[in-house]
Amino acid sequence: METAKLEGVLQVLSTSLSRTKWRLKASSKRRLEIDILALCTGMRPVVMVDYGGKMPELQERLCAVLKLSQKASSIFYHLRIMVIEDMIYLIHVKELAEHVRSSLNSEPELHFVDLEHNPPKMIVQAEKSSVAMQLISVQKWFSLLFPVDEINNDLLPSITTEVMSIAKPSISEPVASQSSEIIDLSSGIQGTQVAVPTLNGWLLGYPVVYLFSTEHISDAIFNLSTKSLRIFKILICRNDAYKGSGKEELLSFSVPYDLSMGGSNEPWAKAFMAHLEAKWEKCKQVWSSLQMEESDLATYSRWLPGGHDRDYKGDSALAALSTRLSYFN
Numbered sequence: 001m002e003t004a005k006l007e008g009v010l011q012v013l014s015t016s017l018s019r020t021k022w023r024l025k026a027s028s029k030r031r032l033e034i035d036i037l038a039l040c041t042g043m044r045p046v047v048m049v050d051y052g053g054k055m056p057e058l059q060e061r062l063c064a065v066l067k068l069s070q071k072a073s074s075i076f077y078h079l080r081i082m083v084i085e086d087m088i089y090l091i092h093v094k095e096l097a098e099h100v101r102s103s104l105n106s107e108p109e110l111h112f113v114d115l116e117h118n119p120p121k122m123i124v125q126a127e128k129s130s131v132a133m134q135l136i137s138v139q140k141w142f143s144l145l146f147p148v149d150e151i152n153n154d155l156l157p158s159i160t161t162e163v164m165s166i167a168k169p170s171i172s173e174p175v176a177s178q179s180s181e182i183i184d185l186s187s188g189i190q191g192t193q194v195a196v197p198t199l200n201g202w203l204l205g206y207p208v209v210y211l212f213s214t215e216h217i218s219d220a221i222f223n224l225s226t227k228s229l230r231i232f233k234i235l236i237c238r239n240d241a242y243k244g245s246g247k248e249e250l251l252s253f254s255v256p257y258d259l260s261m262g263g264s265n266e267p268w269a270k271a272f273m274a275h276l277e278a279k280w281e282k283c284k285q286v287w288s289s290l291q292m293e294e295s296d297l298a299t300y301s302r303w304l305p306g307g308h309d310r311d312y313k314g315d316s317a318l319a320a321l322s323t324r325l326s327y328f329n
Contacts (some may be wrong), residue, residue: 009040009075022061025095036246037089040075041283043250043276045095046203058254059088063182066090081182084189085196091183091201097146099205103139108271110202113212114258116139120227122259123211131213134192135202141188164169195220198307206253207272208260228257229297232269234276237289250290257296264292 010033017024028051035047040213052058062081069076082089103110112123112132126132189199193213201209212220231254235247260266264273273292280290 003077008073011036012069012072012076013065015072019141020061020064022052022065024052030229030248034236034250035287036079038236039079039090039092039095040249041286042095043279043283043287044091044092044205045099046082046089046091046205048200048204049090049319053314055086055088059083059182062088063092083184083186084199085186087196087200088294094151095147096142097148097151100139100142100146101148103144103202104136108207108275109268111208111268113208113256115210115223116216116217118219118223119258120223122208122258129211131193131195131198134194135198135211138189138192138194138199139202145183157275170277201253203255204251206251207268208253208255221314224256228261229254229265230257231297232260232264233293235285235289235291235293236280239286239288247291254297263294 011035014035030305031051032049035044035049038044039047040238049058049062053061053192059081066076066079066081068202070079078093078095080093082095109124110126112126112129113120114123114129120225123129123132126136189196193215195212195214195217196213197210210224211219231252233252236250237247259268263269276290280287
């Protein structure tokens with residue numbers, strides 16, 4: 001990615017926000033800037049937008065900003081808005097296609113925390129869990145929606161009749177949005193037992209994913225509710241040319257403390273950092289440093305509705321699990 005193009009990304013974004021009269025809080029605007037840069041530089045394939053408002057207004061505002069940005073700069077060309085149920089994401093279609101292919105090739109290997117057991121246990125081999133095997137089926141479905149070869153030839157995916165005709169019958173068809181920028185995959189996991197937080201963990205590129213079925217959401221919440229968690233944060237610094245060299249959060253995720261005693265020295269943590277560092281090598285003109293930090297969260301109960309730490313910005317997959325608890329209260 002040419003430095004000259006990247007230098008204008010934040011200016012284009014700021015102008016688009018102004019033209020749409022989307023008055024984001026300073027913290028939310030900074031988060032959006034980091035997420036957009038992470039997508040455009042290939043550091044992340046997907047980000048969840050859980051700031052800046054609520055659906056459906058959030059979707060409408062994002063769509064308007066993206067349309068204006070794409071008209072102003074070609075660097076936004078591969079960005080799309082994706083919706084799954086009540087979750088909204090920004091995706092880079094090329095990077096997502098590569099992420100799907102790498103996942104199916106176990107590069108790097110994905111680890112699961114099985115929350116249907118108490119205490120939770122770590123699983124590496126997907127065949128040991130029926131839900132993990134269904135997640136692989138969903139990944140294969142994504143590979144049909146985002147074919148690497150076509151996207152690398154700048155033939156962006158059309159979530160319409162062609163994809164519907166080859167989608168596996170066991171997984172529902174995608175819904176084509178009226179807007180070319182929006183890909184609605186809300187029906188994509190219907191007919192499977194894959195819970196949205198499990199799907200999120202994989203989509204957002206976490207090395208460890210909370211695993212449980214839609215039939216065991218309450219069990220998963222209970223089994224995690226008294227467990228201490230270790231929070232892993234990937235921190236990144238923008239170069240001075242991008243107005244600030246302070247540490248900023250690229251992403252964060254959590255793992256039960258008992259299953260991550262080695263912290264950043266866990267084999268999966270080292271493999272994950274090596275994976276990110278390989279991406280970082282390609283865009284050091286934008287990011288000056290990359291590191292992992294870890295901290296402890298006393299218990300998961302602080303995440304639950306009615307808790308005292310509602311402003312904590314931890315991993316989005318776990319936040320989605322917390323959101324879904326409200327449906328059972």
